[in-house]
Amino acid sequence: MNSLAKLLEAALFASARPIPTDDLATLDSDASPAAVHAALEELREHYNVDGHGVELVEQGGGWQILTRPEYTEAIERAQLAARPHRLSGAALETLAIIAYRQPIGRAEIAEIRGVDVGAILKSLLERGLVEVTARGEGLGRPLLYGTTPLFLEQFALRHLEELPRVDELTIALRPQAAAAGASHLNAAEEAAAPEPAASAA
Amino acid sequence: MVVAGGGLMTAPQAVLPASGDYDATFIVDVGTYNGPLDLLLTLIRDERVDIDDIPIARICEQFLRKMHELALNDAAEYLEMAARLLRIKALMLLPRHEGDEAWEDPRAELVRRLLEYQQMREVVDLLERRGEDRRNRFARSWFPTITAPPQAPLALSLAELLVAVDRVLRNVRQPGLHEVVPRALDVDGAIAIVRAVLALRAQARWRDVVRADAEPWEVLSALLALLELARRNELKLTQHQPFSDVEIRRELAGEAA
Secondary structure (H helix, E strand, O other), X not given: OOHHHHHHHHHHHHOOOOEOHHHHHOOOOOOOHHHHHHHHHHHHHHHHHXXXXXXXXEEOOEEEEEEOHHHHHHHHHOOOOOOOOOEOHHHHHHHHHHHXXXXXXXXXXXXXXXXXXXXXXXXXXHOOOEEEEEEOOOOOOOEEEEEOHHHHXXXXXXXXXXXXXXXXXXXXXXXXXXXXXXXXXXHHHHHHOOOHHHHOO | OOOOOOOOEXXXXXXXXXXXXXXXXXXXXXXXXXXXXXXXXXXXXXXXXXXXXXXXXXXXXXXXXXXXXXXXXXOHHHHHHHHHHHHHHHHHHOOOOOOOOOOOOXXXXXXXXXXXXXXXXXXXXXXXXXXXXXXXXXXXXXXXXXXXXXXXXXXXXXXXXXXXXXXXXXXXXXXOOOOOOOOOOOHHHHHHHHHHHHHHOOEEEHHHHOOOOOOHXXXXXXXHHHHHHHHOOOEEEEOOOOOOOOEEEEOHHHHHO
């Protein structure tokens, strides 16, 4: 390994959170972005080829050294580290809606899910997976929520764009709706918006 | 009662609110379903019906039965959905003319919501997979302590500094100093008084040798004088019980000496 790769390895080892590529570049002012990328690749190869208990993963908006999944059981059995709690289906639904339609208010989330989401939003806020990112224009200027970097980290996403676009989703029930909902989930709603027959109660 | 669709974690069937934050809100984790749309979608899938042509009467009936089975009769969101289904069912029964252009399928809004929900479920599946993959990998768990950013050097004029010093000094409490005035005791004078009193009568009281409005130094002088005379055996002091009057009695031996 070259010295830049070793420097990056040391920095990645010292950090508990993913380090963005830009921050890694500041470690050595002489190194070009291309050199940093090459060094990161070299480090990743090094872990993969030589066979290590850890690997270099690009996710959560940066790079991070993580243990390999095959050793999770043993580590947890020895009580050296514990896996975080799994999120409930309701929490995941709420997160998915926020991830796709941020910034989004509580009322809109509740409308898509068909249930109130107040308690779940509170928990997601406490866990740092979502945050208030803006205030809506509507009545009472409702709080609008968005996902945090920790969300990317905990779902092994490099960035939000890594989530499939809505037109890439296989809509099991009716494929032709994908054409109507080209950009995002809300496109389907707009398409069906001038539809007073069912909603006029 | 409000059903909030379950807690954040995969939780037991009914979760009592841990704190007062939820007030009267009773959070019920239905367990199997994440809400009325989830239940409806499951029914449609299980019945293998076409979403574009939902047999609304059948699905509505099944929905109500499931609600009853799961004891969801009080759950507002499920009730709302049940009402919506019944309404659609009623609208479907209304007669309409053949080829009526203005007619809109009353199921359309429901279908739109179901599709939207279904899309979201697909994202949930993806998040579940990715989240599970990440859960199985540990990162370093040491978090650095946040160190305070270095302070910028002070940019102050001498005048500002002096004003600050002055402000600090003004707030310093002045120590409470007392001037102690030494007052000499006059034990000899007191001895003379006691002797004079005892020369007139064999027995006296404390009040006879000390004035009622005596100053502390006079009281102390009298006390020391009495003790001194008692030591010299010129008198005898007796007190029958604590805080009672002190009896001063002339001693014959002292008189002799």
